[in-house]
Amino acid sequence: MRLKRKDLLGIEDLRADEIELILSTAESFKEVSDREIKKVPTLRGKTIINLFYEPSTRTRTSFEIAAKRMSADAINISASSSSVVKGETLKDTARNLEAMKPDCIVVRHSSSGTPRMLSKYVACSVVNAGDGAHEHPSQALLDMLTVKEKKGRIDGLSIAIVGDIAHSRVARSNIYGFTKLGASVIVAGPPTMMPPGIESLGCRATTDMESAIKGADVVMMLRIQTERQKESFFPTIREYSRLYGLNEERVKRAKDDVIILHPGPINRGVEISPEVADGPYSLILDQVTNGVAVRMAIFYLLLGAAREE
Amino acid sequence: MTRRVVMDDKGIDRALARIAHEIIERNRGTDKLVILGIPTRGYELARRLQKKIEEIESVSLPVGAVDATLYRDDLGIKKDQPTLKKMDIPIPMDGRIIVMVDDVLFTGRTIRAAMNALMDFGRPLSIQLAVLVDRGHRELPIKADYVGKNAPTSMKEGVKVHLMETDGVNEVVIEPAPGA
Numbered sequence: 170m171r172l173k174r175k176d177l178l179g180i181e182d183l184r185a186d187e188i189e190l191i192l193s194t195a196e197s198f199k200e201v202s203d204r205e206i207k208k209v210p211t212l213r214g215k216t217i218i219n220l221f222y223e224p225s226t227r228t229r230t231s232f233e234i235a236a237k238r239m240s241a242d243a244i245n246i247s248a249s250s251s252s253v254v255k256g257e258t259l260k261d262t263a264r265n266l267e268a269m270k271p272d273c274i275v276v277r278h279s280s281s282g283t284p285r286m287l288s289k290y291v292a293c294s295v296v297n298a299g300d301g302a303h304e305h306p307s308q309a310l311l312d313m314l315t316v317k318e319k320k321g322r323i324d325g326l327s328i329a330i331v332g333d334i335a336h337s338r339v340a341r342s343n344i345y346g347f348t349k350l351g352a353s354v355i356v357a358g359p360p361t362m363m364p365p366g367i368e369s370l371g372c373r374a375t376t377d378m379e380s381a382i383k384g385a386d387v388v389m390m391l392r393i394q395t396e397r398q399k400e401s402f403f404p405t406i407r408e409y410s411r412l413y414g415l416n417e418e419r420v421k422r423a424k425d426d427v428i429i430l431h432p433g434p435i436n437r438g439v440e441i442s443p444e445v446a447d448g449p450y451s452l453i454l455d456q457v458t459n460g461v462a463v464r465m466a467i468f469y470l471l472l473g474a475a476r477e478e
Numbered sequence: 479m480t481r482r483v484v485m486d487d488k489g490i491d492r493a494l495a496r497i498a499h500e501i502i503e504r505n506r507g508t509d510k511l512v513i514l515g516i517p518t519r520g521y522e523l524a525r526r527l528q529k530k531i532e533e534i535e536s537v538s539l540p541v542g543a544v545d546a547t548l549y550r551d552d553l554g555i556k557k558d559q560p561t562l563k564k565m566d567i568p569i570p571m572d573g574r575i576i577v578m579v580d581d582v583l584f585t586g587r588t589i590r591a592a593m594n595a596l597m598d599f600g601r602p603l604s605i606q607l608a609v610l611v612d613r614g615h616r617e618l619p620i621k622a623d624y625v626g627k628n629a630p631t632s633m634k635e636g637v638k639v640h641l642m643e644t645d646g647v648n649e650v651v652i653e654p655a656p657g658a
Contacts, residue, residue: 171559197545197562206598209548466562469548474559 172470176288176295179304180345188346192314195459195466201238202461212241215272215472220262221298222248222278227433227457228298228307232275235464241272241472259283260290267291272472276300281338294471302336308432309342311463313350315456316387319428324351329381329423331413332391332440333362333402334374339432340391344370357381358391358413361402378413385423389430390415390441406439416442420450428452484629485650490610493626494523497608498530500624501577508537510575510603514544516592517563520580522643523610527579542568544578546591571600577624581639583609586620611650613637 170190180188201209217236221229229245236243248254252262259278266274273294276284281301288295299305317323328347334340334356344367347354354372356363357380367374375381382388393409403409420427429441429451437443445451485493505511508531515524521543528541543566547553550560578592593605608624613631629652631637636655640647 170561171557194562197564200565201548204598205600209598210594211548211553469562470559473553475555475557 171474174471175476176284176297177306177467177471178284178288178295178297180306180309180342180349181304183306183346183349185349185351188310188313188349191310191463191466191470192317194470195310195314195462196318198462198465198469199459201465202458207238208240209238210240212236212239212272212468212472215239215241215468216270217241217243217273217275217468218266218271219243219245219298220266220274220276221246222253222276222283223299225277225298227460228277231457231460232296232298232307232464235461235468238461239465239468241468244271259287263287263290267293273468296467296471299338301338302341303338304342304345305338305432306342307460307464307467308339309346310467311456311460312339312343312389312430312432313346314459314463315430315452316347316428318455318459319452320386323347326352326386327384328352328354328387328389329385330354330356330372330389330391331378331381331415332358333393334358334367334391335362335364335402336394337391340389341370343389344372348372352387355381355385359403359409379419379422382415382419382423382427385427387428387430388415388420388423389432390435392432392434393436393440395436410439414438414440414442415445417444417448420445420448426450430456433457481651481653483649483651485611485627487648490626490648490650493610494526495530497624497626498527498534501527501606501608502531502535504606504623505575508535508539510573511539511577512569512571512574513539513541513577513579514567514596515541515579516588517543517545518644519639519641520578522641523581523608524577524579527577527608540568542566544592544595546588546595549591549594551587551591565595567599571596571602574600574602576602576605577608578605579608581610581641582637583607583612583620583622583625584615584637586616586618589620590618610639611637 233243275296275298277298281303283300284297330340348371356374357378431453513524513528515521532538545563545565547560547562606623609622610626612625612628635652638651640649
Protein backbone atom coordinates (compact mmCIF):
# COMPACT_ATOMS: atom_id res chain seq x y z
CA MET A 170 0.00 0.00 0.00
CA ARG A 171 1.13 3.53 -0.60
CA LEU A 172 0.11 7.06 0.25
CA LYS A 173 -1.34 8.44 -2.96
CA ARG A 174 -0.45 12.03 -2.19
CA LYS A 175 2.08 14.59 -3.30
CA ASP A 176 1.97 16.53 -0.06
CA LEU A 177 1.31 16.20 3.65
CA LEU A 178 -0.50 19.41 4.53
CA GLY A 179 -2.68 18.41 7.46
CA ILE A 180 -4.35 15.58 9.31
CA GLU A 181 -7.76 16.91 8.26
CA ASP A 182 -7.07 15.68 4.69
CA LEU A 183 -6.07 12.16 5.76
CA ARG A 184 -8.28 9.10 5.98
CA ALA A 185 -7.96 6.77 8.98
CA ASP A 186 -6.27 4.06 6.88
CA GLU A 187 -3.69 6.58 5.66
CA ILE A 188 -2.91 7.58 9.25
CA GLU A 189 -2.58 3.89 10.18
CA LEU A 190 -0.21 3.36 7.26
CA ILE A 191 2.04 6.22 8.39
CA LEU A 192 2.02 4.93 11.97
CA SER A 193 2.83 1.33 11.09
CA THR A 194 5.59 2.47 8.71
CA ALA A 195 7.01 4.65 11.49
CA GLU A 196 6.99 1.69 13.88
CA SER A 197 9.27 -0.15 11.47
CA PHE A 198 11.53 2.89 11.07
CA LYS A 199 12.17 3.18 14.82
CA GLU A 200 14.68 0.35 14.62
CA VAL A 201 16.96 2.31 12.24
CA SER A 202 17.72 4.89 14.93
CA ASP A 203 18.81 2.14 17.34
CA ARG A 204 21.43 0.78 14.97
CA GLU A 205 25.14 1.35 15.18
CA ILE A 206 25.00 2.57 11.59
CA LYS A 207 21.93 4.81 11.66
CA LYS A 208 21.45 5.14 7.94
CA VAL A 209 19.58 3.37 5.17
CA PRO A 210 20.09 4.09 1.46
CA THR A 211 16.40 4.45 0.65
CA LEU A 212 16.28 8.11 -0.40
CA ARG A 213 19.77 8.36 -1.88
CA GLY A 214 19.95 11.27 -4.29
CA LYS A 215 16.81 12.99 -3.01
CA THR A 216 17.02 16.59 -1.85
CA ILE A 217 14.88 17.88 1.00
CA ILE A 218 14.72 21.58 1.86
CA ASN A 219 13.68 22.64 5.35
CA LEU A 220 12.21 26.10 4.92
CA PHE A 221 11.54 27.50 8.37
CA TYR A 222 9.98 30.94 8.77
CA GLU A 223 9.58 30.43 12.51
CA PRO A 224 12.14 29.43 15.10
CA SER A 225 12.36 25.73 15.85
CA THR A 226 14.87 23.37 17.40
CA ARG A 227 13.04 20.10 17.82
CA THR A 228 10.99 19.96 14.67
CA ARG A 229 13.67 21.24 12.31
CA THR A 230 16.36 18.97 13.77
CA SER A 231 13.96 16.04 13.70
CA PHE A 232 13.14 16.55 10.00
CA GLU A 233 16.82 16.99 9.22
CA ILE A 234 17.88 13.85 11.08
CA ALA A 235 15.04 11.89 9.48
CA ALA A 236 16.17 12.99 6.01
CA LYS A 237 19.81 12.17 6.73
CA ARG A 238 19.05 8.74 8.17
CA MET A 239 17.29 7.97 4.88
CA SER A 240 20.37 9.16 2.93
CA ALA A 241 18.57 12.19 1.49
CA ASP A 242 20.40 15.51 1.37
CA ALA A 243 18.82 18.02 3.74
CA ILE A 244 19.27 21.75 3.41
CA ASN A 245 18.07 24.13 6.10
CA ILE A 246 16.88 27.63 5.40
CA SER A 247 15.71 29.88 8.19
CA ALA A 248 13.89 33.06 7.35
CA SER A 249 16.14 35.25 9.46
CA SER A 250 19.15 34.39 7.31
CA SER A 251 17.44 34.25 3.93
CA SER A 252 16.18 36.56 1.22
CA VAL A 253 12.94 36.97 3.13
CA VAL A 254 14.61 39.76 5.06
CA LYS A 255 15.39 41.35 1.66
CA GLY A 256 11.67 41.40 0.86
CA GLU A 257 11.30 38.40 -1.41
CA THR A 258 7.76 37.02 -1.52
CA LEU A 259 7.01 33.46 -0.53
CA LYS A 260 6.00 32.68 -4.09
CA ASP A 261 9.30 33.90 -5.48
CA THR A 262 11.27 32.07 -2.82
CA ALA A 263 9.39 28.88 -3.66
CA ARG A 264 9.91 29.25 -7.41
CA ASN A 265 13.63 29.86 -6.90
CA LEU A 266 14.03 26.90 -4.60
CA GLU A 267 12.13 24.74 -7.04
CA ALA A 268 14.53 25.74 -9.81
CA MET A 269 17.22 23.90 -7.86
CA LYS A 270 15.18 20.68 -8.22
CA PRO A 271 14.43 19.60 -4.67
CA ASP A 272 12.22 16.56 -4.13
CA CYS A 273 10.52 17.90 -1.04
CA ILE A 274 10.10 21.19 0.79
CA VAL A 275 9.32 21.07 4.50
CA VAL A 276 7.80 24.37 5.50
CA ARG A 277 6.96 26.10 8.76
CA HIS A 278 5.27 29.47 8.69
CA SER A 279 3.39 31.72 11.09
CA SER A 280 0.50 32.08 8.63
CA SER A 281 -2.09 29.34 8.34
CA GLY A 282 -2.40 27.91 4.86
CA THR A 283 1.15 28.69 3.75
CA PRO A 284 2.06 25.05 2.98
CA ARG A 285 -1.09 24.60 0.89
CA MET A 286 -0.36 27.73 -1.07
CA LEU A 287 3.24 26.64 -1.55
CA SER A 288 2.15 23.22 -2.76
CA LYS A 289 0.30 24.87 -5.63
CA TYR A 290 3.41 26.75 -6.74
CA VAL A 291 5.82 23.84 -6.75
CA ALA A 292 5.79 20.40 -8.34
CA CYS A 293 7.80 18.76 -5.56
CA SER A 294 6.27 17.39 -2.36
CA VAL A 295 5.42 19.83 0.43
CA VAL A 296 5.30 18.82 4.09
CA ASN A 297 3.65 21.10 6.63
CA ALA A 298 5.91 21.49 9.67
CA GLY A 299 3.44 23.81 11.37
CA ASP A 300 1.43 26.68 9.89
CA GLY A 301 0.08 29.39 12.17
CA ALA A 302 -2.71 28.12 14.38
CA HIS A 303 -3.84 25.67 11.69
CA GLU A 304 -2.07 22.29 11.67
CA HIS A 305 1.11 20.51 12.68
CA PRO A 306 0.54 17.08 11.18
CA SER A 307 3.89 15.44 11.95
CA GLN A 308 3.49 16.38 15.64
CA ALA A 309 0.04 14.79 15.80
CA LEU A 310 1.34 11.67 14.07
CA LEU A 311 4.19 11.29 16.56
CA ASP A 312 1.74 11.84 19.41
CA MET A 313 -0.52 9.12 18.01
CA LEU A 314 2.46 6.80 17.55
CA THR A 315 3.53 7.37 21.17
CA VAL A 316 0.03 6.64 22.46
CA LYS A 317 -0.44 3.60 20.23
CA GLU A 318 2.92 2.21 21.32
CA LYS A 319 2.17 2.64 25.02
CA LYS A 320 -1.52 1.72 25.05
CA GLY A 321 -1.56 -0.77 22.21
CA ARG A 322 -4.48 1.04 20.60
CA ILE A 323 -6.07 4.44 20.05
CA ASP A 324 -9.65 3.37 19.43
CA GLY A 325 -11.78 3.91 22.54
CA LEU A 326 -9.25 5.94 24.54
CA SER A 327 -10.16 9.24 26.14
CA ILE A 328 -7.75 12.06 25.40
CA ALA A 329 -7.66 15.41 27.25
CA ILE A 330 -5.88 18.33 25.62
CA VAL A 331 -5.28 21.24 27.99
CA GLY A 332 -4.05 24.76 27.39
CA ASP A 333 -4.17 27.43 24.73
CA ILE A 334 -6.47 25.66 22.30
CA ALA A 335 -7.12 28.77 20.22
CA HIS A 336 -3.52 29.27 19.14
CA SER A 337 -2.53 25.64 19.00
CA ARG A 338 -1.94 23.90 15.69
CA VAL A 339 -0.87 20.87 17.71
CA ALA A 340 -4.32 20.69 19.31
CA ARG A 341 -6.09 20.97 15.97
CA SER A 342 -4.07 18.25 14.27
CA ASN A 343 -4.46 15.99 17.28
CA ILE A 344 -8.23 16.51 17.47
CA TYR A 345 -8.52 15.45 13.82
CA GLY A 346 -6.13 12.54 14.22
CA PHE A 347 -7.32 10.99 17.44
CA THR A 348 -11.01 11.28 16.58
CA LYS A 349 -10.42 9.72 13.14
CA LEU A 350 -8.85 6.74 14.89
CA GLY A 351 -11.79 6.35 17.25
CA ALA A 352 -10.63 8.09 20.43
CA SER A 353 -12.77 10.64 22.23
CA VAL A 354 -11.13 14.01 22.70
CA ILE A 355 -11.94 16.73 25.21
CA VAL A 356 -10.18 20.09 25.16
CA ALA A 357 -9.85 22.38 28.17
CA GLY A 358 -8.53 25.88 28.63
CA PRO A 359 -9.46 29.38 29.78
CA PRO A 360 -12.42 30.88 27.92
CA THR A 361 -10.13 33.44 26.26
CA MET A 362 -8.13 30.59 24.74
CA MET A 363 -11.06 28.46 23.66
CA PRO A 364 -12.15 29.09 20.10
CA PRO A 365 -15.95 29.17 19.75
CA GLY A 366 -17.22 26.24 17.72
CA ILE A 367 -14.20 24.01 18.35
CA GLU A 368 -16.72 21.18 18.94
CA SER A 369 -17.36 21.13 15.21
CA LEU A 370 -14.00 19.36 14.84
CA GLY A 371 -15.48 16.40 16.69
CA CYS A 372 -14.33 17.02 20.26
CA ARG A 373 -15.92 18.19 23.49
CA ALA A 374 -14.81 21.41 25.18
CA THR A 375 -14.75 22.72 28.75
CA THR A 376 -13.11 25.46 30.76
CA ASP A 377 -12.74 23.18 33.76
CA MET A 378 -9.43 21.38 33.54
CA GLU A 379 -10.11 18.98 36.39
CA SER A 380 -13.29 17.63 34.84
CA ALA A 381 -11.47 17.28 31.50
CA ILE A 382 -8.70 15.07 32.85
CA LYS A 383 -10.99 12.98 35.05
CA GLY A 384 -10.66 9.39 33.88
CA ALA A 385 -8.41 10.32 30.95
CA ASP A 386 -6.08 7.73 29.38
CA VAL A 387 -3.92 10.46 27.88
CA VAL A 388 -3.37 14.05 29.03
CA MET A 389 -1.73 16.31 26.51
CA MET A 390 -0.49 19.62 27.89
CA LEU A 391 0.06 22.50 25.50
CA ARG A 392 2.78 25.06 25.85
CA ILE A 393 1.73 28.51 26.93
CA GLN A 394 3.07 30.49 24.02
CA THR A 395 4.54 33.45 25.83
CA GLU A 396 5.60 34.92 22.47
CA ARG A 397 1.91 35.21 21.62
CA GLN A 398 1.00 36.58 25.04
CA LYS A 399 1.33 40.25 24.25
CA GLU A 400 -2.44 40.48 23.98
CA SER A 401 -2.66 38.86 27.45
CA PHE A 402 -5.29 36.16 27.45
CA PHE A 403 -5.00 35.64 31.18
CA PRO A 404 -4.10 37.97 34.08
CA THR A 405 -0.91 36.34 35.32
CA ILE A 406 1.20 33.28 34.67
CA ARG A 407 0.66 32.32 38.30
CA GLU A 408 -3.08 32.33 37.93
CA TYR A 409 -2.89 30.28 34.74
CA SER A 410 -0.65 27.77 36.43
CA ARG A 411 -3.00 27.48 39.39
CA LEU A 412 -6.07 26.86 37.20
CA TYR A 413 -4.61 24.96 34.25
CA GLY A 414 -1.19 23.70 35.30
CA LEU A 415 -0.70 19.94 35.56
CA ASN A 416 0.69 18.89 38.92
CA GLU A 417 0.88 15.55 40.68
CA GLU A 418 -2.34 16.19 42.56
CA ARG A 419 -4.28 16.69 39.33
CA VAL A 420 -2.67 13.70 37.60
CA LYS A 421 -4.40 11.52 40.21
CA ARG A 422 -7.77 12.43 38.70
CA ALA A 423 -6.87 10.69 35.47
CA LYS A 424 -6.69 6.91 35.05
CA ASP A 425 -4.00 5.09 37.06
CA ASP A 426 -2.10 4.25 33.91
CA VAL A 427 -2.44 7.73 32.40
CA ILE A 428 0.28 8.96 30.09
CA ILE A 429 1.31 12.60 29.83
CA LEU A 430 2.33 14.20 26.56
CA HIS A 431 3.69 17.65 25.77
CA PRO A 432 4.84 18.85 22.35
CA GLY A 433 7.68 20.89 23.89
CA PRO A 434 9.36 23.12 24.63
CA ILE A 435 7.96 22.90 28.16
CA ASN A 436 7.60 25.82 30.52
CA ARG A 437 8.50 24.12 33.79
CA GLY A 438 6.23 25.24 36.57
CA VAL A 439 3.76 26.96 34.25
CA GLU A 440 1.63 24.46 32.34
CA ILE A 441 3.39 21.44 33.81
CA SER A 442 5.16 20.94 37.12
CA PRO A 443 8.71 19.56 37.03
CA GLU A 444 7.60 16.49 39.02
CA VAL A 445 5.06 15.62 36.34
CA ALA A 446 7.31 16.47 33.39
CA ASP A 447 10.02 14.18 34.74
CA GLY A 448 7.63 11.67 36.30
CA PRO A 449 7.09 8.05 35.35
CA TYR A 450 3.94 8.70 33.28
CA SER A 451 5.58 11.42 31.23
CA LEU A 452 6.44 10.37 27.67
CA ILE A 453 7.82 13.71 26.56
CA LEU A 454 11.16 12.28 25.46
CA ASP A 455 9.56 9.23 23.83
CA GLN A 456 7.64 11.72 21.73
CA VAL A 457 10.89 13.25 20.52
CA THR A 458 12.33 9.83 19.65
CA ASN A 459 9.15 8.89 17.81
CA GLY A 460 9.24 12.19 15.94
CA VAL A 461 12.26 11.07 13.93
CA ALA A 462 10.61 7.74 13.03
CA VAL A 463 7.36 9.45 11.99
CA ARG A 464 9.21 11.90 9.76
CA MET A 465 11.21 9.09 8.18
CA ALA A 466 7.91 7.37 7.44
CA ILE A 467 6.49 10.56 5.91
CA PHE A 468 9.52 10.95 3.64
CA TYR A 469 9.44 7.26 2.68
CA LEU A 470 5.75 7.33 1.83
CA LEU A 471 5.89 10.63 -0.10
CA LEU A 472 9.22 10.16 -1.90
CA GLY A 473 9.86 6.42 -1.98
CA ALA A 474 7.76 5.47 -4.98
CA ALA A 475 7.35 6.66 -8.54
CA ARG A 476 5.01 9.61 -8.91
CA GLU A 477 1.46 9.01 -9.98
CA GLU A 478 1.04 11.23 -13.00
CA MET B 479 -2.38 -22.16 -18.40
CA THR B 480 -3.92 -23.36 -15.21
CA ARG B 481 -3.09 -23.32 -11.55
CA ARG B 482 -0.78 -26.18 -10.55
CA VAL B 483 0.16 -27.24 -7.04
CA VAL B 484 3.83 -28.21 -7.21
CA MET B 485 4.40 -28.80 -3.49
CA ASP B 486 1.89 -29.80 -0.84
CA ASP B 487 2.05 -29.80 2.95
CA LYS B 488 4.12 -33.00 3.10
CA GLY B 489 6.38 -31.89 0.26
CA ILE B 490 7.21 -28.61 1.98
CA ASP B 491 7.88 -30.37 5.28
CA ARG B 492 10.20 -32.93 3.68
CA ALA B 493 12.09 -30.23 1.77
CA LEU B 494 12.63 -28.24 4.98
CA ALA B 495 13.78 -31.38 6.82
CA ARG B 496 16.33 -32.06 4.08
CA ILE B 497 17.53 -28.44 4.07
CA ALA B 498 17.94 -28.56 7.87
CA HIS B 499 20.18 -31.64 7.51
CA GLU B 500 22.13 -29.98 4.69
CA ILE B 501 22.73 -26.85 6.77
CA ILE B 502 24.08 -28.91 9.66
CA GLU B 503 26.20 -31.07 7.36
CA ARG B 504 27.67 -28.18 5.40
CA ASN B 505 28.56 -26.23 8.55
CA ARG B 506 29.71 -29.31 10.50
CA GLY B 507 27.22 -28.64 13.25
CA THR B 508 25.45 -25.50 14.37
CA ASP B 509 28.30 -23.41 15.78
CA LYS B 510 27.96 -19.67 14.98
CA LEU B 511 24.77 -20.21 12.96
CA VAL B 512 21.98 -17.62 12.86
CA ILE B 513 18.83 -18.03 10.78
CA LEU B 514 17.29 -14.91 9.32
CA GLY B 515 14.11 -14.96 7.27
CA ILE B 516 13.01 -12.34 4.77
CA PRO B 517 9.50 -11.27 5.78
CA THR B 518 6.79 -12.31 5.44
CA ARG B 519 6.99 -15.96 4.38
CA GLY B 520 10.75 -16.28 4.51
CA TYR B 521 10.52 -15.49 8.21
CA GLU B 522 7.94 -18.24 8.80
CA LEU B 523 10.17 -20.69 6.91
CA ALA B 524 13.16 -19.57 9.01
CA ARG B 525 11.23 -20.42 12.17
CA ARG B 526 10.33 -23.82 10.80
CA LEU B 527 13.96 -24.49 9.87
CA GLN B 528 15.04 -23.49 13.35
CA LYS B 529 12.60 -26.04 14.80
CA LYS B 530 13.82 -28.77 12.45
CA ILE B 531 17.44 -28.11 13.41
CA GLU B 532 16.48 -28.17 17.07
CA GLU B 533 14.81 -31.57 16.59
CA ILE B 534 18.02 -32.92 15.03
CA GLU B 535 20.75 -31.28 17.09
CA SER B 536 18.89 -30.20 20.26
CA VAL B 537 20.20 -26.65 19.77
CA SER B 538 17.91 -23.65 19.56
CA LEU B 539 19.52 -21.30 17.07
CA PRO B 540 18.86 -17.55 17.13
CA VAL B 541 16.24 -16.69 14.55
CA GLY B 542 15.30 -13.26 13.22
CA ALA B 543 14.06 -11.23 10.30
CA VAL B 544 15.87 -9.13 7.72
CA ASP B 545 13.61 -6.80 5.78
CA ALA B 546 15.14 -5.72 2.49
CA THR B 547 12.60 -3.01 1.65
CA LEU B 548 14.74 0.02 2.45
CA TYR B 549 17.59 -1.35 0.30
CA ARG B 550 15.58 -2.22 -2.81
CA ASP B 551 16.71 -0.93 -6.17
CA ASP B 552 13.22 -0.31 -7.50
CA LEU B 553 12.02 2.25 -4.96
CA GLY B 554 11.15 5.39 -6.85
CA ILE B 555 10.77 3.34 -10.04
CA LYS B 556 7.78 1.20 -9.26
CA LYS B 557 4.50 2.93 -8.59
CA ASP B 558 3.51 0.26 -6.17
CA GLN B 559 5.28 0.92 -2.89
CA PRO B 560 6.31 -2.05 -0.76
CA THR B 561 5.10 -2.00 2.82
CA LEU B 562 7.90 -1.67 5.31
CA LYS B 563 8.23 -4.68 7.59
CA LYS B 564 10.08 -5.28 10.81
CA MET B 565 13.80 -5.83 11.05
CA ASP B 566 14.74 -8.19 13.85
CA ILE B 567 18.43 -8.89 14.25
CA PRO B 568 18.56 -11.04 17.41
CA ILE B 569 22.32 -10.88 18.12
CA PRO B 570 25.39 -9.04 16.76
CA MET B 571 26.24 -10.26 13.27
CA ASP B 572 30.03 -10.08 13.61
CA GLY B 573 31.66 -13.45 13.09
CA ARG B 574 28.37 -15.29 12.62
CA ILE B 575 27.33 -17.63 9.84
CA ILE B 576 24.04 -16.29 8.53
CA VAL B 577 21.53 -18.54 6.80
CA MET B 578 19.10 -16.25 4.98
CA VAL B 579 15.77 -17.81 4.17
CA ASP B 580 13.25 -16.77 1.53
CA ASP B 581 10.26 -18.46 -0.03
CA VAL B 582 10.95 -17.93 -3.75
CA LEU B 583 14.26 -17.13 -5.46
CA PHE B 584 13.55 -15.24 -8.68
CA THR B 585 15.61 -12.29 -9.99
CA GLY B 586 17.95 -12.27 -6.99
CA ARG B 587 17.34 -8.57 -6.36
CA THR B 588 15.67 -9.07 -3.00
CA ILE B 589 18.60 -11.18 -1.84
CA ARG B 590 21.05 -8.48 -2.95
CA ALA B 591 19.08 -5.91 -0.99
CA ALA B 592 18.85 -8.17 2.06
CA MET B 593 22.63 -8.74 2.02
CA ASN B 594 23.23 -4.99 1.92
CA ALA B 595 20.87 -4.58 4.86
CA LEU B 596 22.71 -7.27 6.82
CA MET B 597 26.08 -5.63 6.21
CA ASP B 598 24.82 -2.52 8.02
CA PHE B 599 24.53 -4.65 11.15
CA GLY B 600 28.08 -5.94 11.21
CA ARG B 601 30.47 -8.26 9.42
CA PRO B 602 29.19 -11.82 9.27
CA LEU B 603 31.70 -14.62 8.74
CA SER B 604 29.62 -15.82 5.80
CA ILE B 605 26.10 -15.63 4.40
CA GLN B 606 24.32 -18.66 2.99
CA LEU B 607 20.98 -18.72 1.22
CA ALA B 608 18.14 -21.21 1.64
CA VAL B 609 14.99 -20.99 -0.48
CA LEU B 610 11.91 -23.16 -0.72
CA VAL B 611 11.55 -22.68 -4.47
CA ASP B 612 14.05 -21.60 -7.12
CA ARG B 613 12.06 -20.51 -10.15
CA GLY B 614 14.99 -19.30 -12.28
CA HIS B 615 15.26 -16.02 -14.28
CA ARG B 616 18.15 -14.58 -12.27
CA GLU B 617 19.15 -11.00 -13.06
CA LEU B 618 22.11 -10.89 -10.64
CA PRO B 619 24.94 -13.36 -9.98
CA ILE B 620 23.22 -14.97 -6.99
CA LYS B 621 22.78 -18.67 -6.25
CA ALA B 622 21.07 -20.49 -3.42
CA ASP B 623 23.05 -22.87 -1.20
CA TYR B 624 19.95 -24.84 -0.20
CA VAL B 625 16.96 -25.32 -2.50
CA GLY B 626 13.68 -27.02 -1.58
CA LYS B 627 12.56 -27.43 -5.17
CA ASN B 628 13.74 -26.26 -8.56
CA ALA B 629 10.68 -25.16 -10.48
CA PRO B 630 11.49 -23.94 -13.97
CA THR B 631 8.87 -21.38 -14.93
CA SER B 632 8.03 -19.01 -17.73
CA MET B 633 7.87 -15.27 -17.14
CA LYS B 634 4.13 -15.53 -17.77
CA GLU B 635 3.76 -17.58 -14.62
CA GLY B 636 3.80 -16.60 -10.97
CA VAL B 637 4.99 -18.77 -8.11
CA LYS B 638 3.14 -18.44 -4.83
CA VAL B 639 4.10 -19.99 -1.53
CA HIS B 640 1.24 -20.31 0.91
CA LEU B 641 1.99 -21.13 4.52
CA MET B 642 -0.29 -22.09 7.36
CA GLU B 643 0.85 -19.15 9.52
CA THR B 644 0.09 -16.51 6.88
CA ASP B 645 -2.34 -18.07 4.41
CA GLY B 646 -4.01 -20.93 6.28
CA VAL B 647 -2.65 -23.65 3.98
CA ASN B 648 0.77 -25.16 3.16
CA GLU B 649 1.35 -25.33 -0.60
CA VAL B 650 3.40 -24.01 -3.49
CA VAL B 651 1.43 -23.14 -6.61
CA ILE B 652 2.32 -22.01 -10.10
CA GLU B 653 -0.35 -19.88 -11.69
CA PRO B 654 -0.71 -17.40 -14.53
CA ALA B 655 0.99 -14.14 -13.52
CA PRO B 656 -1.34 -11.16 -13.09
CA GLY B 657 -1.68 -9.45 -16.43
CA ALA B 658 -0.13 -12.36 -18.33
